[in-house]
Amino acid sequence: MVFNSLTFIVFFACVLCMHSLPLPWTTKKINLLIASYLFYAAWNPPFVILLWVSTVIDWYAAQGLVKARRQATRHAWMLLSVIANLGLLGYFKYGQFLLDSFSALMAGIGVAYHPAHYDIVLPVGISFYTFATMSYTLDVYLRRAAPARNLLDYALFVTFFPHLVAGPIMRPTELVPQFAQPRRATGEQLRFGLALMTLGLFNKIVLADSFLSDVAERVYDSDKIPGALDAWAGTLAFSGQIFCDFAGYSTTAIGAALCLGFAMPDNFRFPYAAVGFSDFWRRWHITLSSWLRDYLYIPLGGNRHGAARTYAALMTTMLLGGLWHGANWTFVAWGGLHGLYLAVERVLRARFANYSPGPLVFVLLGLLTYILINLTWVFFRAKTFGKAWTVLKGMVGQNAALRPILPTFSLLSVIAIVGGLVLTHWLMRARTLESVVARTPAAVVCVVWALMAFLIVIAQGSGSAFIYFQF
């Protein structure tokens, strides 16, 4: 179920009640596990089996790793986990993509190959929980973590509903230890958790769904050719939409976990205030970027084997990171552009190692970063390269003398919301939400909370899915 639904409100109220009953800790954990399976089954019950498969494979792989005496055996257990998880991901997420790409390749060399349509429904959140379970086996393999003490704790780590389908992608060392001792939220944690959930849902329902998604759709999903203003407005709207949608989900998830007494890590640190792309990736989808760094970039050699190997590892990581987001070459292009940006930045940092920008240049570099990130969002949002090219041409003013697509209201919405968003990120770039809330008068916090809740109610969200569910 999605967080922005009536079903979730009832579900969450029941979970909170169950969790506050005077029951043994093991019983509470079983309750949470069952609730998490119900949470997942509420989309499509049979897909719970996939969750079990992923859970069981990594549980036994980690057990095997611990018992193995020879390095080759350890290696085999690790490979079993990786192949099984990537196999699941490949079959359900990339099967059709691989077939289509192969058909296109064959067509390119004059061979007509038309395989049957693959018609498989993508299990929601599969990219997230396969990465979470893999990190468990890989951490045990890399001797960074001890295996969970019991299957219940491990299964709850994989399935815990706040992070299950769209992250933050948890590491076993972050969550499993929290299941060792009884946990229940304090009154303050519960109330602040509810405030975080309100903030997250405000981002999703009001900003992303009500105001920004429609603007991006009108530009990207219509066959009209956008001029410069429409192309930029559509792209900026998407930059705001995807942040509000995804950061909204993460904030809601962190709030939900806090209401139950659990801590989840930050997934965003005001990314549109990034100066440079390495800074951006330390602020955007932190749990994915650090996952890719720890389990892909570093094992590929990282920056320890010379420049050529470093750039190869960087590009491979970003291209695969792009593909993780969706089975389409446009996502690969998105990842490739980010890889290119990071590589260029690396060259520039080496060339101007002693350069320290003044305040104005610093802000200008930040704006340049934001503009270049928006160029990558074009490939992320467009369904085809043809559409991406059309929007890009519009953004550089090459689609001249066209009729406007967006109404004035849409333009004003984008200016107000995205402008406000970027400004907020700059004001908050070296702060945390908690530190700002702590310094704000209680009456202001109270009114802002009420207003966000009111806007959520009158926005009448349609319960649309979060963008990252499809990944």
Added chain:
Amino acid sequence: MRGDYARVTAADRPGVAQPVPVRPVPAQPWGRILLGAVLILVLLVGGWEAYWRAYGVKPGFANSFGLWAMQRRRIDQGEGAATVVISDSRLFFDLQLPVWEKLDGKRPIQLGLEGTTALIFLEDLADDPKFTGRLLVGIAPQVFFGGHGYRAGALKYFKRESPSQRIGQWLSVHLIEPRFAFYDPDFALETVLERQAWPERPGRTWRMEVRKLAVTEADRNTYMWDKVENDPDYRALMREIWLRDLAPGDDDPPPAKEQENAMKQIERAVKAVHTLQARGVKVLFVRSPSTGPYLEYDNRHFPRKTSWDVLLARSGAPGIHFEDYRELQGLEQPEWSHLSHAAADEYTASLYRIIERDFWGPAAPAILGAPQAMR
């Protein structure tokens, strides 16, 4: 440029086991804050509700995909022999289920959806062997022969509706919708803001989304909102919206293409009708009345001879065209396209009597296909 992060995260700890996160709670009187926020929220929502009630809105049911799916499911849950209505907005708004039920003893299943051709639902029912009943197919020429599918997503929603969505729909129709007047897509925040008088960009034509036009009940019986009937300003606004919609636009297909498209719709309908008839389903097309600029538009773009008559002749299914029956004419249509609530009651009674007399009743002659003469 680096290092100015207020809190350390996994991004700052490469290649190590990530520790249990710490989530500080800001020092604030959270109990009082929550209480105050709830009080303000109640006041704001109460004020918003009062505002819309003063505007003339009463609590009702949202004409959502979920509500549509609830009705569609009835066919698969033992009511496959029922009378079913599929239509765009015209027969959806014009056919009143309570009136029909009073005359027939049974209440039809209403599956109409505004701005959406009945064709996609005709094909859906043709593919569903559980449906063996009687079928009224509403035809608004612009929508049916133009192949418009404004809310065609209902079918996909129905087929893929998750348990969570079903539970949410149940909760909504039992706890929210019958209690709050503001809970209507026409009064959603973004919709309300967007329709304010913003200056239009040069070169862009003003276009307002269709405003609230009807009231929907729990089983999707739908009729015209009394504000359209009684508020001259609101009615004028509705007419203005229609006039803008009916005005020639740059995206309009050329006449030849329009006719070609209409023939494609007819061919698809013919195939579906034959499938249904082979299963013993009685299919009856219904062209409900329109008037004023709407009727002019329909006659200009989809003349009866090249659309309605061809559909009946090719499908072999009978049809009721309002122009053929005096009792279906001259009814009140405040915004040219749909009947007022009272007129819809009258229309339903007349339509039922015609259907029983000429098509589905025990004494009905076996009339197929050809358009009826004025009676």
